[in-house]
Amino acid sequence: MPGELPHPDRSEIQLTDVLFALSDPERLAIARQLVDGPLDMAACHATDPDLPKSTKSHFMKVLREAGVIRNEPNGRRRMLTLRRDDLDARFPGLLESVLRG
């Protein structure tokens, strides 16, 4: 398990990738839960709790590769962060409208 996973640079974030990542209800729920601040992956219970961990990990991968979240090692855990600054800079107003509800 590589400690550091690849993240797209701010300038590389594509709008269509972001929209696709958020077009799934479970992934959208994850993003919404991160609005209030970073969260350990284990503490992220936005998804079905008895979902296999490989599936949950896959959700995170899609969100990470799209540039929606950061996923960084934190001890033996993973810290998830919404890339609010990057997304606001690149697509002003998008997050606010999508995560509202």
Add this chain to the structure above:
Amino acid sequence: MPGELPHPDRSEIQLTDVLFALSDPERLAIARQLVDGPLDMAACHATDPDLPKSTKSHFMKVLREAGVIRNEPNGRRRMLTLRRDDLDARFPGLLESVLRG
């Protein structure tokens, strides 16, 4: 070819469906071209001009079923309209941020 195609009511439009519909570059380009007003489908050259018409029709179907556009008969043609009012009412700010560029 049924003259009137089914469109979701404003209250039925789902955010995830809208995001998915706009998560494809070609479909996003179509939506962007409709910002300036309705357009006959034949006049909509946002997509590759030598794209098969069945494929183009499929793009329109995805956008229509998601509630992004209206597709209404207009003589022997089809008039495409961005559902700006409905989308703005349901997801304020979303369209503005997505279609900017």
Add this chain to the structure above:
DNA sequence: TCTGTGGTTCGAGAATCATCGAACTGTTGG
């Protein structure tokens, strides 16, 4: 009415995406 035009629908194949178990990997605590 017959024909052309603009567009939808159907069906099939290719491509992509989702889901999950199993194996693997850093990290911490004992």
Add this chain to the structure above:
DNA sequence: CCAACAGTTCGATGATTCTCGAACCACAGA
């Protein structure tokens, strides 16, 4: 050092989605 924990990666299978040709359909014009 060793065992357990948290999470990733791999591989396979199934489900969606894309793409396109062919058939079909409605309207407008000659």
